Every structure is written in structure tokens, then in C-alpha cells.
Amino acid sequence: MARMKFLCDADRCIECNACVTACKNENQVPWGINRRRVVTINDGKPGERSVSMACMHCTDAPCQAVCPVNAFYTTADGVVLHSKDICIGCGYCFYACPFGAPQYPRVGNFGSRGKMDKCTYCAGGPEPDGSMAEYEKYGANRLAEGKLPLCAEMCSTKSLLAGDGEIIAEIYKERVAKRGYGSGAWGWRTAYRETVTS
Amino acid sequence: MTALVANLRNAVAALTFVALATSSYPVAAQQPTSVDPTASAVSEQLLLQQFKAIQGRGSIPDTKSYTIEQPAGRDWRHFHEVTLRWIGGAAILGILVVLVIFYLARGMVRIESGRSGHTIVRFNAAERFMHWMTATCFVILALSGLNITFGRPLLLPLMSPEAFTAWSQWAKYAHNYLSFPFTIGVISIFFMWIAGNIPNRLDIEWLRRGGGMVGPDHPPAYRFNAGQKVIYWIVVLGGSAIAVSGYLLIFPFYGTDIQTMQSAEMAHGIIAMLFIAAMLGHIYIGTIGMEGAFEAMGQGTVDINWAKAHHNLWFEEVRTRSEPHLAQQQPAATPGE
Numbered sequence: 018m019a020r021m022k023f024l025c026d027a028d029r030c031i032e033c034n035a036c037v038t039a040c041k042n043e044n045q046v047p048w049g050i051n052r053r054r055v056v057t058i059n060d061g062k063p064g065e066r067s068v069s070m071a072c073m074h075c076t077d078a079p080c081q082a083v084c085p086v087n088a089f090y091t092t093a094d095g096v097v098l099h100s101k102d103i104c105i106g107c108g109y110c111f112y113a114c115p116f117g118a119p120q121y122p123r124v125g126n127f128g129s130r131g132k133m134d135k136c137t138y139c140a141g142g143p144e145p146d147g148s149m150a151e152y153e154k155y156g157a158n159r160l161a162e163g164k165l166p167l168c169a170e171m172c173s174t175k176s177l178l179a180g181d182g183e184i185i186a187e188i189y190k191e192r193v194a195k196r197g198y199g200s201g202a203w204g205w206r207t208a209y210r211e212t213v214t215s
Numbered sequence: 216m217t218a219l220v221a222n223l224r225n226a227v228a229a230l231t232f233v234a235l236a237t238s239s240y241p242v243a244a245q246q247p248t249s250v251d252p253t254a255s256a257v258s259e260q261l262l263l264q265q266f267k268a269i270q271g272r273g274s275i276p277d278t279k280s281y282t283i284e285q286p287a288g289r290d291w292r293h294f295h296e297v298t299l300r301w302i303g304g305a306a307i308l309g310i311l312v313v314l315v316i317f318y319l320a321r322g323m324v325r326i327e328s329g330r331s332g333h334t335i336v337r338f339n340a341a342e343r344f345m346h347w348m349t350a351t352c353f354v355i356l357a358l359s360g361l362n363i364t365f366g367r368p369l370l371l372p373l374m375s376p377e378a379f380t381a382w383s384q385w386a387k388y389a390h391n392y393l394s395f396p397f398t399i400g401v402i403s404i405f406f407m408w409i410a411g412n413i414p415n416r417l418d419i420e421w422l423r424r425g426g427g428m429v430g431p432d433h434p435p436a437y438r439f440n441a442g443q444k445v446i447y448w449i450v451v452l453g454g455s456a457i458a459v460s461g462y463l464l465i466f467p468f469y470g471t472d473i474q475t476m477q478s479a480e481m482a483h484g485i486i487a488m489l490f491i492a493a494m495l496g497h498i499y500i501g502t503i504g505m506e507g508a509f510e511a512m513g514q515g516t517v518d519i520n521w522a523k524a525h526h527n528l529w530f531e532e533v534r535t536r537s538e539p540h541l542a543q544q545q546p547a548a549t550p551g552e
Contacts, residue, residue, distance in 0.1 A: 032274075034274060037275070054275055056280070056283045057273070058270075059271070066257050068271075079288050079292040082292055083291075083295050083296065085363045086383050105387055107363065108464075111473070112288065112476055112480060115285055115287075116285075117283075125467050128391040128465065198256075204259075204283075207284060207289070
């Protein structure tokens with residue numbers, strides 16, 4: 018079984034934000050929630066880099082570990098999903114997540130956050146694959162249709178890679194070897210306890 | 216005519232551009248041939264060594280999303296999963312074991328001279344109302360809080376995930392909303408009983424003799440003995456700390472970020488576990504640990520013999536205030552004490 022991961026080649030990201038838009042559209046993400054976002058580090062200074070970040074679908078995911086009601090599960094593909102029927106909106110996954118992935122539909126005073134929402138790797142939720150119930154709660158289930166997450170699929174510079182971790186790491190290594198530089202696989206050390214070195 | 220002029224102008228402009236481009240070409244050729252665009256590039260490793268979190272600029276209104284990575288979540292996870300469970304387990308089970316052993320060894324501490332049948336008022340209705348309001352809130356807050364820490368390993372296997380979620384959801388709302396009467400209770404307790412709870416020299420004597428529970432007899436005490444003062448200050452200081460850290464969590468991102476909320480949660484958890492352990496001790500002494508103690512907060516009155524034994528100086532105060540003509544006789548009546 019493949020171990021699905023994301024890899025953002027920051028040397029290629031042009032901060033067009035198309036991944037953000039594609040995600041919002043494909044998954045009908047509610048107002049105020051961005052499952053994916055692009056952040057520019059050292060903006061306007063020499064060496065600035067833009068990184069597209071969403072849930073990294075961590076190995077031994079912290080959100081899953083701290084959830085008091087066990088709302089999370091990791092699929093055979095290594096995708097970290099959650100059940101909105103089980104979630105109580107306590108906010109603990111948001112404290113634990115290194116990437117700020119879990120978000121809530123409301124601000125959350127008096128614990129009224131609502132059900133947590135995050136990137137599903139375009140793999141839906143616990144409901145039957147492709148069902149309307151699944152689509153309404155979690156958005157598209159492209160993985161079940163044999164497709165990769167839309168954010169990576171439509172990335173114009175192929176900066177954002179999605180797919181089997183070993184394959185996308187190999188692609189990135191080749192790029193780094195060919196062009197002679199690479200600012201690293203952002204978030205990999207934190208998410209997967211490994212990094213891609215060429 | 217105007218079209219011809221426009222065409223000519225375009226042609227001139229194009230020629231000028233070509234001329235400029237070709238003339239500048241030799242200059243470009245003098246630049247170093249191999250450019251390393253990453254020479255000054257930001258590096259994830261370096262940023263993480265410098266800062267607790269990597270932040271940048273985003274283009275969506277949610278400024279929280281500009282933080283791209285904060286590995287501190289891993290440490291917080293370890294605290295929540297391992298450290299807090301050990302602290303809570305050790306504190307709560309530890310105090311229970313101590314109380315069981317103590318009860319088996321000492322049993323209920325009796326009123327030595329028996330009941331006189333006469334009672335005096337110890338806590339008035341307002342005091343009892345505040346105590347029980349705070350106590351009821353505390354028990355619900357403690358159980359709903361423990362559910363967050365221990366519910367998943369202990370309770371979830373016993374019920375369906377949906378039932379556990381329904382219960383946890385209610386527990387969460389109870390926890391959030393009952394924090395308000397609890398805080399009011401703690402503040403009231405602070406003002407209501409502060410007069411009797413200032414530590415003084417008698418407390419040293421009381422602690423040295425082990426109080427009435429451990430020691431062989433009851434050392435002299437005013438309205439509150441040193442042990443009760445300890446409980447009072449645990450409630451006031453612990454209750455304040457737990458309220459402040461809790462309100463930081465109930466109103467997320469009001470002057471806090473993820474790191475401060477993680478710290479607040481850690482403080483909240485540790486204080487709560489120790490608070491629960493202390494209150495188990497308080498409940499023990501107030502019920503099966505000591506004869507005649509529960510009625511003080513139950514009916515509000517205590518037996519005169521209990522008052523004489525436990526709080527002799529307070530008893531004298533009350534007596535002097537209510538029956539001044541007896542005050543002179545008193546020293547002669549109890550020479551042994």
C-alpha cells in the first residue's frame with residue numbers, strides 16, 4: 018500500500034494560491050476555513066520562499082493521539098481522517114497540530130467551535146465512498162476515484178506534489194540534483210520524522 | 216495619416232528595444248555564470264532553531280494561518296498523553312490509598328466526650344449555600360475534566376463511540392458554563408471566610424501537634440484550624456489559578472496564541488489534578504473521617520461538645536458574644552484545657 022504524503026518544493030512555488038482556491042472549490046469548504054494556504058517566509062527579502070501548507074497527514078499523528086473522543090483514524094494509505102459525528106469541538110487537535118491544520122467553523126467562545134474541519138487529502142470521511150453524506154461533511158473523495166488531491170494535481174509549476182511518499186521524494190531528489198539546489202521538504206521532519214536529502 | 220504615424224512610432228519603438236536589448240547583452244554575459252538562488256534562501260532547520268514557530272505572510276484574512284509550522288505541539292501532546300495522566304493518576308489514586316489506609320488505622324475520629332444534645336450555629340444559610348454551590352460545580356467540573364484526560368482509555372471502551380461523544384459533548388458544555396458559578400463561589404468563599412483564615416502563631420502549634428486527625432488530642436483553634444486554613448487557601452489560590460487558565464481556553468485567541476493556550480492547558484490540568492486530590496481529602500474529613508463534622512455544613516449547626524473539642528477558642532468567642540454573663544465562669548469551668 019502506498020503511503021500518501023504532500024511535498025511542497027518551495028523553490029518552485031510562485032504563490033499563485035491556486036491550490037487554495039482549488040481545494041475550496043473541490044471540497045466546498047465553508048467560509049472562514051482554508052484547508053490549504055500559502056505562506057511566504059521572509060517576504061520581500063532576499064531568499065524569500067513561499068510554501069503551500071495543509072494537513073501533512075503525519076506519521077503517528079498528534080491530533081489523533083490527543084483527541085479525547087478518538088475521532089481520528091489513519092487509513093491504509095496513511096491519510097489522517099476524522100469523523101465529524103464523533104468530534105466534540107474541544108480544540109485539542111488544534112493545540113497539538115504542528116501545521117495549524119484543524120480549523121473550526123466558529124470562533125469558539127464558550128466552547129462553541131463546532132465540528133473540526135481539515136484537509137482530507139481529498140479522501141472524504143468515514144461515510145461510504147462518494148456518498149452525498151460524505152460530500153456534505155468532508156467534500157470530494159478523489160482518492161476513491163483513483164485521483165490525487167486537486168491542489169497538487171492542478172499546481173501550475175508542479176511545486177506541490179502529492180502521492181506515494183517514496184515516489185514524490187524521488188522526484189524531488191531528482192529536481193534538486195538537476196538544478197543544484199533545494200530548500201528542503203518543508204514540514205517533513207516534523208510530520209514524518211525524516212527529510213529528503215539529495 | 217494618423218495610422219501611418221502610429222505604425223512608424225511602433226516600428227521605432229521596436230527598433231529601439233532591439234538595440235537596447237542587444238547592447239545590454241554583453242553586460243549580462245559578464246555576470247557569474249552559475250547562480251545559486253538558494254544562497255540566501257530561508258531554511259526550515261535554521262528557522263526552527265531560531266524560533267518556536269515558522270511564520271510568514273499570507274493572503275487570507277485568518278492571520279493564525281500565517282504560522283506554517285509549530286513543532287511544540289509534539290511536546291504538548293506528550294504532556295497531555297503521558298505526563299498529565301501520570302500526575303493525575305498518582306495524585307488521585309495516591310490520596311485514595313492514603314485515605315483508605317488512614318481510615319483502616321484510625322477509623323472515624325469520635326467526639327470524645329460524646330454528644331451533649333445542644334448545638335450552636337457554625338455556618339449560616341448563606342455560607343452553606345455558597346459552599347454547596349461551589350462544591351456541586353466542582354464535582355461536575357472535576358468529572359467532566361477527568362473525562363477529557365482519562366475518558367478515552369477508561370470510559371470509551373465501555374460504551375459506543377456515539378454515546379461517548381454525546382456524553383463528552385454535554386460534559387464539555389457543563390464544564391464551560393459551570394465554570395462561572397464556580398468562580399463566583401471561589402470569590403465568595405475568599406471574602407466570606409478570609410477573616411478566620413489568616414495564618415497565625417496558633418497554626419504552628421496546631422501543625423506541630425498534628426491536629427485532631429493525626430495527633431492524640433485537639434490542639435487549640437479558633438474558627439478555622441491550620442488544616443482548614445490549608446484547604447481554604449488551596450480553594451482560593453488553586454481555584455483562582457484554575458479559573459484564569461480556564462478562561463484563557465474558553466475564549467481562544469483573546470490575547471493568546473497557540474503556545475500560551477498550550478501552557479494554559481498544562482497549568483489547568485496539573486492544578487486540577489492536585490485540586491481534586493486535595494478535595495478528596497477534604498471530603499473524607501468532612502464525612503466519614505470525623506464524627507460531627509458533616510453537620511456543620513449540612514444543617515449548619517454543630518454539637519457543643521464537638522465545638523469545644525475542635526475549635527475551643529472559637530467556641531469561647533461565640534459564647535462570650537451570645538452570653539456575656541457566662542464569660543467570667545468559663546476559665547474555671549475548663550481548667551484542664
